[in-house]
Amino acid sequence: MKATMTSIHHHNTVLAIILMASFLFTVPLASAGAVESLTIPILYLHQTIDRPPVLSNIHVPPKDSGIKGAELAIHDSNTTGRFLNHHYQLQYISANDLKTAQQQTKQWLQQGHQLILAHLPAKTLVSLANTPGIQGKAILINIAAKDDELRTQHCTTGLLHVIPSRAMLADALAQFLVVKRWRKWLLIRGGMPEDKAFAKAIKRSAKRFGGKLLEEKHWRFDTDLRRTAQQELPLFTQTDDYDITLVADEAGDVGEYIPYNTWRPRPVAGTQGLTPLGWHAVVEQWGAIQLQNRFRSHAQRPMNDIDYAAWVAVRAIAEAVTRTGDQDASTLYSYLFSEHYELAAFKGRKLSFRPWNGQLRQPIPLVHPRALVSQSPQPGFLHPHSELDTLGFDKAEVSCHYRLTL
Amino acid sequence: MKRRLLISLTSLCMTILLPHGYASGADLAYISNEKDNTLSVIDLNSFDVVNTISVGLRPRGITFSHDQKQLYICASDSDSIQVMDIASLQVISDLPSGEDPEQFALHPNGQHLYIANEDSAVVTVVDTQSREVIAQVDVGIEPEGIAVSPDGKWAVNTSETTNMLHWIDTSTFTLVDNTLVGQRPRHVEFSDDGKILWASSEIGGTVTVVDVASRKPMKIIDFKIPGVHRDRIQPVGIKLTKDGRYAFVALGPANHIAVIDRTTYEVESYLLVGRRVWHMAFAKDQQLLLTTNGVSGDVSVIDIEDLEVIKSIKVGRYPWGVAVSQK
Numbered sequence: 236m237k238a239t240m241t242s243i244h245h246h247n248t249v250l251a252i253i254l255m256a257s258f259l260f261t262v263p264l265a266s267a268g269a270v271e272s273l274t275i276p277i278l279y280l281h282q283t284i285d286r287p288p289v290l291s292n293i294h295v296p297p298k299d300s301g302i303k304g305a306e307l308a309i310h311d312s313n314t315t316g317r318f319l320n321h322h323y324q325l326q327y328i329s330a331n332d333l334k335t336a337q338q339q340t341k342q343w344l345q346q347g348h349q350l351i352l353a354h355l356p357a358k359t360l361v362s363l364a365n366t367p368g369i370q371g372k373a374i375l376i377n378i379a380a381k382d383d384e385l386r387t388q389h390c391t392t393g394l395l396h397v398i399p400s401r402a403m404l405a406d407a408l409a410q411f412l413v414v415k416r417w418r419k420w421l422l423i424r425g426g427m428p429e430d431k432a433f434a435k436a437i438k439r440s441a442k443r444f445g446g447k448l449l450e451e452k453h454w455r456f457d458t459d460l461r462r463t464a465q466q467e468l469p470l471f472t473q474t475d476d477y478d479i480t481l482v483a484d485e486a487g488d489v490g491e492y493i494p495y496n497t498w499r500p501r502p503v504a505g506t507q508g509l510t511p512l513g514w515h516a517v518v519e520q521w522g523a524i525q526l527q528n529r530f531r532s533h534a535q536r537p538m539n540d541i542d543y544a545a546w547v548a549v550r551a552i553a554e555a556v557t558r559t560g561d562q563d564a565s566t567l568y569s570y571l572f573s574e575h576y577e578l579a580a581f582k583g584r585k586l587s588f589r590p591w592n593g594q595l596r597q598p599i600p601l602v603h604p605r606a607l608v609s610q611s612p613q614p615g616f617l618h619p620h621s622e623l624d625t626l627g628f629d630k631a632e633v634s635c636h637y638r639l640t641l
Numbered sequence: 642m643k644r645r646l647l648i649s650l651t652s653l654c655m656t657i658l659l660p661h662g663y664a665s666g667a668d669l670a671y672i673s674n675e676k677d678n679t680l681s682v683i684d685l686n687s688f689d690v691v692n693t694i695s696v697g698l699r700p701r702g703i704t705f706s707h708d709q710k711q712l713y714i715c716a717s718d719s720d721s722i723q724v725m726d727i728a729s730l731q732v733i734s735d736l737p738s739g740e741d742p743e744q745f746a747l748h749p750n751g752q753h754l755y756i757a758n759e760d761s762a763v764v765t766v767v768d769t770q771s772r773e774v775i776a777q778v779d780v781g782i783e784p785e786g787i788a789v790s791p792d793g794k795w796a797v798n799t800s801e802t803t804n805m806l807h808w809i810d811t812s813t814f815t816l817v818d819n820t821l822v823g824q825r826p827r828h829v830e831f832s833d834d835g836k837i838l839w840a841s842s843e844i845g846g847t848v849t850v851v852d853v854a855s856r857k858p859m860k861i862i863d864f865k866i867p868g869v870h871r872d873r874i875q876p877v878g879i880k881l882t883k884d885g886r887y888a889f890v891a892l893g894p895a896n897h898i899a900v901i902d903r904t905t906y907e908v909e910s911y912l913l914v915g916r917r918v919w920h921m922a923f924a925k926d927q928q929l930l931l932t933t934n935g936v937s938g939d940v941s942v943i944d945i946e947d948l949e950v951i952k953s954i955k956v957g958r959y960p961w962g963v964a965v966s967q968k
Contacts, residue, residue, distance in 0.1 A: 314762055314782050315803035318819040522801060522825075525783050528760055557804070557821065579802070579824035579844035583894075584872040622870060 272320045275562045277549060278343045279305050279327045280336060281354040284379065287427060289488040290461055296539070301354045301378055302327060303534035304542030308549030310533070321556055323549070333359050337366050340373070349373045349564035352548050354541070357382040364391040371641060374552070374564050374571075378544035383436060386592045386628050390635035393568065395593040397551065398544040401436035403627035404511040407599035407611035408481075408504055409440035410625070414613045417478035417502075422451040423471075423493065424483035433483040433506060444616075450474045460492045468496035481505040508603065511611070514543030515602040520610075521583035547580050547595065551588075554578050565641040572639045583610070584623070591630045592637055596623040668924050670931055670965045671712060672940055673700035674957025680714070680725075681940075681956035683931075685924050685965070688942060688952050694730055697723050702744035703962040706769070707751040712964060713769075715742040715756070722756065722767065727966065737774050739765035744786055744828075744962075748811060749793040755809070757784035757798055764798050764807070766814055776814035780807045786828035790853065791835040799826035799840060806840055808856055818856050822849045828920075830879040839888060841876035848876050848890055850906065860906050862890075869895045878920040882927055882945070889930055889943075891918040898932060900948055912950055914941035922963040933960040 279302055286296070297303075305325055312323045326343075330336040336359055340351065351373050353360050357380040364375055370391060377385065377396040386400050399407075412418070420441065424434040434451065441448050452471065460467065472480060472493075480497050482505040484490030490507040502508060516527065516537030526546070530538040538546075555567040555576065570576055577585035582598045589596055601609045616625040624630075668685040678700060682692040697716025704713050705727075712725040715738070722736040722745070741760035748755065753775070756765045764784055766776040781803025789796045789811065796809040804826060808818040823845025830839045831853070838851040850860040864874045875893035881903070882888075888901040896918060897911040915934025918941070922931050930943040934953075940960060942952040 311782050311802055315800075315805070318781065318803070318805060318807075522783070525759060525801075554804075577824050577845060579804070583875075585824055585844045585846070622872070 272322065273556065273560075273562050274322045274324065275316075275350065275552070275556055276324045276326060276348045277305075277309070277552065278340075278348065278351045279325055279354065279545070280339060280351055281327065281329050282331060282336060282356060282359055283329075284356050287486050287488070289486050289491075290459065291487070291491055294487065297534075297536055299534065300539055300541040301352075301545040303536075304530070304538065304545035305352055305549050307530055307533050307542075308546040308553070311529075311546075312549060312553035315553065315557060319557065319560070321553075323553060325549075333362050336363050337369065340366075340369050344369065344372055350552055350567075351375045352545060353377050354379045354545070356380060357385055360394075361385065361389045361391075364389075364394045371638075374568055374641070376548040376551070378548050379541055382432065383628070386594050387633050387635070390592040390633070390637045392638040393641055395548075395551075395571070395588060395595070397547045397595045398540065399513045399597065399599060400594065400627050401433050402439060403594075403597075403599060404513075405433065405436035405440040406443065406626045407511040408509070408601060409437070409444045409446055410611045410613040410616050411509075411601055411609050412446060412479060412504070413444045414615070418445065419447050419449055419476065419478045420481050421449055421472060421474055421477040421479070421497075421501075422481045422483065423490075424451065424453055425486070425488055425490065426453065426455070427486060429485040430483045430506075433485060437481055437483065437505070449477050454489050456489055460489055464492035464496045468493060469498045472497040472499070474498075477501060479504055480508075482507045509601055509608055510603070511599050511601050513540035513597070513599065514538060515540065515600055515607075517602050517605060517607050518581070518600050520607065521581050523581040526581050547578070547586070550580060551578055551586075551595070568641040569639065587621075589624070589630075590637070590639055591633045592628065592635055594627060596621060596626075598623065599626060668965055668967050670922065670924060670940070670963055671703055672933060672956045672960045673703045673714065673962040675699055675701055675935070675959035675961040677957035677959070679957050680712075681960070683940065683954055683956070685929065688954055690954065690956060692730070693957065694725075696725070696732060697721060697735075701961045702742070703964045704745060704747055705964050705966060707747070709966045713745065713747070713754065715745060715962075717741050717743055717759070722754065724769075734772065736767050736769065736772055737765075738767065739763060739774070739777065743784075746787045746789045746796065748789050748796070749791065753811070755787050755789060755796045755798070755811075757787045759783050759785060762800070764796070764809060766796075778807075778809050778814055778816055780809075780816065781805050781819075786826065786840070788829040788831050788838070790831050790838075791833060795853070797829050797831075797838060799829055801825045801827065801843075804842075806838070806851065806856075820851060820856050820858065822851075822858065823847045823861070827877045828879050830881055832881055833883050833885070839879045839881065841879055841890060843875045843877055843893060846871055846874050846876065848879065848888075848901075862901060862906055862908070864890075864892060864895075864899055864908060864911075866892075866895055866897055866911050869897070878918075878932075880921045880923060880930065882923075884927075887945070889921060891921055891932060893917055893919060894936075896934075898930075898943065910948055912943060912948060914943075914950055915939045915953060920962050922965045924965045924967065926967065931963050931965065933963050935959045935961065 482490040494503040555570045612622045670683040672681040680694045698718035702715040714723040722738040739758040743759040745756040764778045781800025783801035786799040806820040823842030825844040848862040874895040878891035880889045890899040916936035
């Protein structure tokens, strides 16, 4: 997960004001009780996350993942804002390394702004969040890094996570498998650090929910599986009888060729097959079709989990601004953790932030490419506070010193 | 008798048989089936589905003209309001509706239809006689519920993502005020005297009771059902009895109707109905309450005097709206 020097823009740093909400002034609709105007600038800090080469290039992740979701949320929030005289602005900055990210963030803070969406690799994010002068001075919302360590060891006051952790995703899948009584698992993983991390999350979930890992296999294929999957994979997946094959291949390399090629006729889940994700284009329940339609007409493509995380991040801030009538980061931060805070975000339940590590509680859709299969938490997985806390790291598993005030 | 009535309805021998047939007393309930593109017609004496009628795409909100001769249907994915002639059960015209009409309310003047356009953040006002759009009012994201006050002064619309009630002055078609409520407001309903407005918040899990004169919330009602997680209690439809005694609130995936005493604002009981209950209508001079249960694909019938569910009737896929012709 090293930083890359390429970026969706040509220069090291591009300052681009994406949306200045110029239409705000055309509709004089603020209510009788409207107060003075508020302007809420939000920074979108982006470092392109490096992707390894993969066998098949059919599905290339869109380069504008994330930012399109943030733009849409700014537009949505301004529609609400015009009734309250609140104006949201988004500024996009592409930073190719930690140093640039630190400089740009400090500059943002010097301008008196404190709200930041972080589309960064975990390593950059941890360093940035702990930089003196930044740590505790801003609300930094992680929209892309799924690393569990960010939720257990490296939590930093002011750093929130709206993208689900790998642990949340694996737990969501494991609950479903347990409900289906598919308890015997064959785990296949690739060699990237992300694959190891997802495999680790799967193993943790197996322990939590009673899955039985029959075997863990690590592939080192150096042939072109596009042609030989039918010969190679049956041999590779020969083992004691399993109910399901779980795949850990986040980049979508060998994993794409595992469904239908296993030794036994068993379903495939994990990063391929039945997949737990924060969001996917097939989610249409709970009014989600409205969001999907709005996104599609804005971005000319389906909405993915990073787009959704960026959308939720802006909406989370905007909801706090709407309810408090304030844009001061410490006021918003306290409100985000108050018992009054609740966010509707097309997942059929109100969402809120975990006070022990700043992770957004949320249901996790389980999808195949053409339809929603299920959504976890599954019925029957109970929790004394919130069923949503059966996904990911609960309070007792986290040793961070996370403060609820900025 | 009802079968004969049905045959007579569909064979268009209306002029002779209808007055007699209706005089003998069958209330009919029309149910919009969102995922079947049909309406189911239920005879409320026999509780049988007596007809299924093909309509436009994704029918949701439905409401009668004041004379009950026409039924207006939001055909959301056809981007139109269809007008069905009840005598012939034929769609006789389409009204311009704006994009993705979801719910609407008819002004007491019987002429102006206020339509929430879910995809385009506007409320469209259509003249049902001239079939023209006479105004469009910008509101919040995902306008959903809509109601017109009994005196005709206000049209109030809810916006699901903006979380507000938008107050539209019907004499000028302008938005004059907004009331912030709980997450994802779905439905609004005026009391018969027009002094109080009830608004449900689906994700917030609450109902806000608003004083119409000040347009400020005066009461927020919470729900608790033993064995049902509070996140699954998602209020949508609201119905208020004309005697002022009860408010009924449909609680979505909690599969219950809350019965609220309107003098104390306390929940008096919860009635178990079908799965994912959204909208409701009174029938038989408010002796009965009908509910649409989307996931189980049926309609529950509640006896209001006894507060008991007396019947469940299978209809099409994803029943959404309900309108009753009362004779």
